[in-house]
Amino acid sequence: MTDVTRRAAITGIGATLGAAAFAKAMEPIQKFTADLSLDQFLQQHYRELTPDEIEKVLRRIEEETLRDRGARVSVADDRPIPGVQFGYALNLSVCNGCRKCAEACHQENNHDRPSNQSYIRVFEMAQGSLDFEHANTTYDHAVPAPGKYYMPVQCLQCDDAPCVAVCPVEATWKEEDGIVVIDYDWCIGCRYCEAACPYHARRFNWTKPEIEASEINPDQGYLSNRVRPQGVVEKCHFCLHRTRRGKLPACAEACPTGARVFGNLLDPESPIRWVLDNKRVFVLKEELGTRPRFFYFFD
Amino acid sequence: MRRRGVRFSLLVILPIIGIAGPVFAQVAAAPVDRKLHPTEVRNPPSLGTLDTGLRDPSGASIGVACATCHDPSHPDALARSRDVPEDFHAGIELHHGTLGCASCHAPDDRTRLRLADGETIPMRDVLQLCGQCHGPKYRDYKRGSHGGGRGYWDSTRGPWIRNNCVSCHRAHAPAYPVVMPAAPPNDRFLPIASDEPISEGKTGQHD
Known part of the structure; x- marks a missing residue:
């Protein structure tokens, strides 16, 4: 007869159950860290990287995309153009709610396919109201519906951005050309920014984004449309991998009604300046003092 | 006294030249560093297609190009002919205010447009x-x-390719049509909205 005391048996059972419970509790983190390479874990903040280090990071992301997703992509690090301040305006008189902008964003920016995610949310509201509580974002009927108007909302690139102020790790900041960006490799996923944004412009990657290799847009930017990791926040970046090379954002090109006007606020001859000078213009929730770079106007 | 004045002014002027020189050089260099790409406007089709009302075996409608009869390279003899086949043109639906054919098309040459002054x-x-x-x-x-467009916002890097009126509006019925939207997001909380009108009492929709 072995000398197993009642005390030892209970201690043993308790220890076993405790270890099992701990392993179960740690499981999500272990799965999560399987996606995180050592190089990425040790990587510095984007703004502290030297040009050589950035080059290595870009190549690492390209290799990881090829290895994990089977897609050959090129990741660039486009910097702000000196003398350029981006601005965007949208004509509510002609927007017909067709969601072509949201669709173009979905494809351009390598969004998660199952959730049909996009940085643009189109609100259908009753004419004569600006009531987001009674707006509809998942309408699926012919547009424009009688008595309705449509307001696409994306990141407004505020000059006094609440999302930037609340980030505890400075993973999001405003660049010299006015675009608010996120270092996806520095974000800790606390979602403070998502809660702080009065426009609900930020999205959280609850799951690892799913996207077919053949559908991945290979023209990518570090701060913009590269496929995001799980557990980080993302948002509209004015397609900076396009706009910092002089091109129009994907949503502006996709708009079939010509409602979107994009350009350099510092160029007095630009269409955006003409709109701001001559149309009836407003910004969303102006009373909050966020000073958006995205304007709405009427004919 | 005079010498001191000269020395003083040199002390003041030399730093100003030192600072301002490079600044002026930059301002002068900026406009000539790149060639500007002129904005392009998409060319409208010279003549459209007329729906004959017939359908091919696959069900697609059969159209006849206007240029089949109205030759764009010659003054339009057909347009002046007495025996115009009116029935043939009945397929053209005109929903453009009170305008008729000759409001926009030159009566003598259907390959050209006519302004109000003739x-x-x-x-x-x-x-x-x-x-x-x-x-x-x-x-x-x-x-x-x-009117929208595509290409470049920055004309120093590439052209802005713009639409013309009839890229988006049908000339004979220019009101923008009712269309089906692209698919809505698969929201975690919101079902795809039904077609029911949203009443005042309905719970606010959040996502």
Whole structure:
């Protein structure tokens, strides 16, 4: 007869159950860290990287995309153009709610396919109201519906951005050309920014984004449309991998009604300046003092 | 005393030249460093297609190009012919205010457009024709806030390729059509909305 005391048996059972419970509790983190390479874990903040280090990071992301997703992509690090301040305006008189902008964003920016995610949310509201509580974002009927108007909302690139102020790790900041960006490799996923944004412009990657290799847009930017990791926040970046090379954002090109006007606020001859000078213009929730770079106007 | 004055002014002027020189050089160099790409406007088709009302075995409608009869390279003899087959043109649906064919098309040459003062212009100058009545839209278009386009916002890097009036509007029925939207997001909380009108009492929708 072995000398197993009642005390030892209970201690043993308790220890076993405790270890099992701990392993179960740690499981999500272990799965999560399987996606995180050592190089990425040790990587510095984007703004502290030297040009050589950035080059290595870009190549690492390209290799990881090829290895994990089977897609050959090129990741660039486009910097702000000196003398350029981006601005965007949208004509509510002609927007017909067709969601072509949201669709173009979905494809351009390598969004998660199952959730049909996009940085643009189109609100259908009753004419004569600006009531987001009674707006509809998942309408699926012919547009424009009688008595309705449509307001696409994306990141407004505020000059006094609440999302930037609340980030505890400075993973999001405003660049010299006015675009608010996120270092996806520095974000800790606390979602403070998502809660702080009065426009609900930020999205959280609850799951690892799913996207077919053949559908991945290979023209990518570090701060913009590269496929995001799980557990980080993302948002509209004015397609900076396009706009910092002089091109129009994907949503502006996709708009079939010509409602979107994009350009350099510092160029007095630009269409955006003409709109701001001559149309009836407003910004969303102006009373909050966020000073958006995205304007709405009427004919 | 005089020498001191000269020395003082040199002390002041030399640093100013030192600072201002490079600044002026930059300002002067900026405009000539790149070639500007002119904005391009998409050319409208010279003549369209007429729906014959017939269908091919796959069910697609059969159209006849206007140029089949109205030769764009010759003054239009058919347009002056007495025996115009009226039935043939009945398929053209005109929903454009009170306008008729001759409001926009030159009666003697259906390959050209006619302005209100009687002058005829080629089809590609459609903006000028529509701009006669739609002044505010024409003004907005010229300033870049109507009509959209693709390409570059920065003309130092590439062209902005703009639409013309009939890229988006059908000339004979220009009101923008009702369309089905792209798919809605698969929201975690919101079902795809039904077609029921949203009443005041319904719970607010959040996502």
